[in-house]
Amino acid sequence: MEEAVGPRLYSCYKCRNHVALHDDIISKAFSGKHGRAFLFAHAMNIVLGPKEERLLITGLHKVADVYCSDCRLLLGWKYEKAYEESQKYKEGKYILEKPNIVKENW
Template structure:
């Protein structure tokens, strides 16, 4: 009942507090970035994508694009544009945000 009074739990850019995603959009908390833990989100808002590039990641070859905060330009993570391995196709169109680059809001 208390959750209904608080509203949706959200994540914002740690630098400027621009809203970037909601807790309910987390697909997985088990992702790893070069800087530490990261979360896979089904949706993100107020972000800008950089150019696409092919990268060999731990799970194989992917086409990815860095994502930046639309307000302050801070690099927040990346988005999966294409997965070449069949078992990794679920990542396509999803966004990885680095845990230390996002702040919890409304918790």
């Protein structure tokens, strides 16, 4: 059996740019605009859109859309601010939607 070299990663579905490490997953139990989504502690090789207030399933948040830095595919969003105390743990974290990312080195 061939062993994977390097860390397990998630890449942009469209261009295979590395956008997150498997070890940075906080939760796989999130919902995005287009189905399942993962909450990550960090993301890389991304560009953030403007911050805006958005009413999500869990209440009002200030978020910024997250785009792949290479092909500009919309990957998800970053939580900039949570207004409800129970949601504060999301601040500074990233939602990457499962249909927009693929596994690498598994």
